[in-house]
Amino acid sequence: xxxxxxxxxxxxxxxxxxxxxxxxxxxxxxxxxxxxxxxxxxxxxxxxxxxxxxxxxxxxxxxxxxxxxxxxxxxxxxxxxxxxxxxxxxxxxxxxxxxxxxxxxxxxxxxxxxxxxxxxxxxxxxxxxxxxxxxxxxxxxxxxxxxxxxxxxxxxxxxxxxxxxxxxxxxxxxxxxxxxxxxxxxxxxxxxxxxxxxxxxxxxxxxxxxxxxxxxxxxxxxxxxxxxxxxxxxxxxxxxxxxxxxxxxxxxxxxxxxxxxxxxxxxxxxxxxxxxxxxxxxxxxxxxxxxxxxxxxxxxxxxxxxxxxxxxxxxxxxxxxxxxxxxxxxx
Amino acid sequence: xxxxxxxxxxxxxxxxxxxxxxxxxxxxxxxxxxxxxxxxxxxxxxxxxxxxxxxxxxxxxxxxxxxxxxxxxxxxxxxxxxxxxxxxxxxxxxxxxxxxxxxxxxxxxxxxxxxxxxxxxxxxxxxxxxxxxxxxxxxxxxxxxxxxxxxxxxxxxxxxxxxxxxxxxxxxxxxxxxxxxxxxxxxxxxxxxxxxxxxxxxxxxxxxxxxxxxxxxxxxxxxxxxxxxxxxxxxxxxxxxxxxxxxxxxxxxxxxxxxxxxxxxxxxxxxxxxxxxxxxxxxxxxxxxxxxxxxxxxxxxxxxxxxxxxxxxxxxxxxxxx
Numbered sequence: 001x002x003x004x005x006x007x008x009x010x011x012x013x014x015x016x017x018x019x020x021x022x023x024x025x026x027x028x029x030x031x032x033x034x035x036x037x038x039x040x041x042x043x044x045x046x047x048x049x050x051x052x053x054x055x056x057x058x059x060x061x062x063x064x065x066x067x068x069x070x071x072x073x074x075x076x077x078x079x080x081x082x083x084x085x086x087x088x089x090x091x092x093x094x095x096x097x098x099x100x101x102x103x104x105x106x107x108x109x110x111x112x113x114x115x116x117x118x119x120x121x122x123x124x125x126x127x128x129x130x131x132x133x134x135x136x137x138x139x140x141x142x143x144x145x146x147x148x149x150x151x152x153x154x155x156x157x158x159x160x161x162x163x164x165x166x167x168x169x170x171x172x173x174x175x176x177x178x179x180x181x182x183x184x185x186x187x188x189x190x191x192x193x194x195x196x197x198x199x200x201x202x203x204x205x206x207x208x209x210x211x212x213x214x215x216x217x218x219x220x221x222x223x224x225x226x227x228x229x230x231x232x233x234x235x236x237x238x239x240x241x242x243x244x245x246x247x248x249x250x251x252x253x254x255x256x257x258x259x260x261x262x263x264x265x266x267x268x269x270x271x272x273x274x275x276x277x278x279x280x281x282x283x284x285x286x287x288x289x290x291x292x293x294x295x296x297x298x299x300x301x302x303x304x305x306x307x308x309x310x311x312x313x314x315x316x317x318x319x320x321x322x323x324x325x326x327x328x329x330x331x
Numbered sequence: 332x333x334x335x336x337x338x339x340x341x342x343x344x345x346x347x348x349x350x351x352x353x354x355x356x357x358x359x360x361x362x363x364x365x366x367x368x369x370x371x372x373x374x375x376x377x378x379x380x381x382x383x384x385x386x387x388x389x390x391x392x393x394x395x396x397x398x399x400x401x402x403x404x405x406x407x408x409x410x411x412x413x414x415x416x417x418x419x420x421x422x423x424x425x426x427x428x429x430x431x432x433x434x435x436x437x438x439x440x441x442x443x444x445x446x447x448x449x450x451x452x453x454x455x456x457x458x459x460x461x462x463x464x465x466x467x468x469x470x471x472x473x474x475x476x477x478x479x480x481x482x483x484x485x486x487x488x489x490x491x492x493x494x495x496x497x498x499x500x501x502x503x504x505x506x507x508x509x510x511x512x513x514x515x516x517x518x519x520x521x522x523x524x525x526x527x528x529x530x531x532x533x534x535x536x537x538x539x540x541x542x543x544x545x546x547x548x549x550x551x552x553x554x555x556x557x558x559x560x561x562x563x564x565x566x567x568x569x570x571x572x573x574x575x576x577x578x579x580x581x582x583x584x585x586x587x588x589x590x591x592x593x594x595x596x597x598x599x600x601x602x603x604x605x606x607x608x609x610x611x612x613x614x615x616x617x618x619x620x621x622x623x624x625x626x627x628x629x630x631x632x633x634x635x636x637x638x639x640x641x642x643x644x645x646x647x648x649x650x651x652x653x
Contacts, residue, residue, distance in 0.1 A: 051553075054557065056553055056556055056557060060457075060458060080562075084559045084560070084561065085559060086559070087556070087557055087558065087559040088557060088558040088559030088560075089559060092557070093553075093554070093557035095550055095553065095554060095557075096550075097550060100549060100550035100551060101550050101551060101553075101554045102551055102554065103551040103554070103555065103568075103569045103572075103573065104551070104573065104648070104649070104650060105572045105573055105647065105648055105649060106568070106569075106572075114558070114560065114564075114568075115558040115559070115560075118558060118559055118560050118561075118564075119559060150649040150650070152649070152650050163554070166558070
């Protein structure tokens, strides 16, 4: 069952040189109980797409068009008042940097209680009791004490756990996790990622925004690869990892150091830089960096499809294998 | 907590000691001028100067002079002004304090409420006509000199429109003690309060708006919005609390300075016999003992207001608590 379906989402900013489109016709969907990984490098529009769907972008300078249907309701057309009821209760956000995500002048407990009481008519004491349970669920030691701590009194990992506890506080159907581990130590990253399966007990779907292919392989059921504001490839994780259709996906996978086999001379990295936002490109945005670029790539690429696996690329099956071998990606 | 407060009080006492030494040195140990002659005032007889020299101990060592001066200021409180023929200084200052305190405290209530309103409404309705209008009004408020505004207020309420329904309640210029009549005190001070507050509403409102807008770009505001909180709650509980620090800092400085005599222009325009006016007259007459007393008094309020600000910091921001 589809929980959230985003179709042809387009986000543009007003800038001095006219509107700049940062997200081009992005479509993806999240099914109930599923983890969708969205990968791409910084500035590829992955965070912006989700924030736009949640109505968390600055409306004075941003134009959002397209459709985002959540449980049969069109989110982009909802009045603010209705959207507020969905945010935090049905769709929760875990943001990137736990250092700045919590208001510094209120205790962790007060902030969790605040969210519970914003959506449910429960007493302060009941909300507090639930907050203790939530902190215990995310394995914060001595949750009763942690509740009365201020954010600056907790370590980064503990803060991110508190943010996760807060996001899960109203049993959301969908959790948007925006690079939840980027700002954390590697050892803590694994611990925090281990918390996301909590969704199973809470019954939530997760949109996991990340630039770490390893995290996607570990956590996600399906993946959408974004480049320069477009979804260039999407499909079940196994399909995309075993047979990446788009050379960009291939490049990302080739950039991961292999754990087995002969040691490589030099790790592959994708050459060049992504195009600056606002650059108008008639064809594929990856053409300047693509090892398999052809003349036809300067015209809009077609969407190829095989079941749930889709890609915006001209390459056919044979050309893909050749392109992957060029960059040393797993064939 | 108690230890912090005590430590803070000790610091305050130390700072005030330093200020009193500095002020004393400037007034009484400046090379090339005879403090006795200055205290005696212009055209004093040589015998008077000699008498003062002996009485204040200017013929003795500097630390003794300082000790004598402080004793006469704080313990015996019999420091006298020679310009005004032996009038005692301390009662003069104490008499002036209620008028100044009433003026500044009332104006402070107005300007805190007014600027909170201006800042919050302007930030909440950012880039709309309301925001621009409030910012222009604030700028006008900042630009009007307080003495000019005071005179215009007087002109309207005391003379031109005094006989209309609008200003017929306004009493004549001057201070009415609170102990005498609450209504009279209030009526006498309403217009001075507004006059003094206008400038500060403008400054504080604009600064608060800027701080709020900065706070709105912080991650925790996005978290608060993602939690589904109402805009009012986000503004008051999340944005405003964190934006209050600069506001409180400025308030401490301004309040201390105003109570210490910086409300001079307002006091003069409205005929309020406050500390500012007292200092002003003392300066005109070179009445050194009065100046000494008012400067020490003013420093006390600035130091005390700053100590209060430090306490408020800890209340507002848990990161400051240690």
